Amino acid sequence: MSSADSTVVFEEAYDTFNERNGTKQFDVLPKSDRDRGQLCIVIHSVPDGVEGSELRALVKKLRKTADEIFITHLSTDYYASFGGKWGEFVDWMAK
Numbered sequence: 001m002s003s004a005d006s007t008v009v010f011e012e013a014y015d016t017f018n019e020r021n022g023t024k025q026f027d028v029l030p031k032s033d034r035d036r037g038q039l040c041i042v043i044h045s046v047p048d049g050v051e052g053s054e055l056r057a058l059v060k061k062l063r064k065t066a067d068e069i070f071i072t073h074l075s076t077d078y079y080a081s082f083g084g085k086w087g088e089f090v091d092w093m094a095k
Helices: 014-019 022-026 052-063 086-094
Strands: 007-013 039-044 068-071
Touching (some): 007 014, 014 039, 052 068, 052 086
C-alpha cells in the first residue's frame, strides 16, 4: 500500500459493519503501525443509542486497525455535514 497516502478499507453503514463480524473482517490486514497509519475506516448510519462508553469502545476497536476513522450517526448526506454526536466522536479520537 506504499503507493497511496491512505486506503479506505471499509466504507459502509454500521449495520453492515456488524453483519460482517465487526473488526474480525480486518484480520487479513497488516498489523504493523506503519500499515495501520495508511488505512482508513468510514462508518455511517450509527444508531443514536451508540454513545458514551459504547462509542468509545467502537473507536478504540477501530483504532487497532486504522489510524484514520470517520464515524457518524447520519444516514444521509454524511459527507456534507457532521452529526449531533460529532463532538463526542472527536473527543474519543483525541484520547
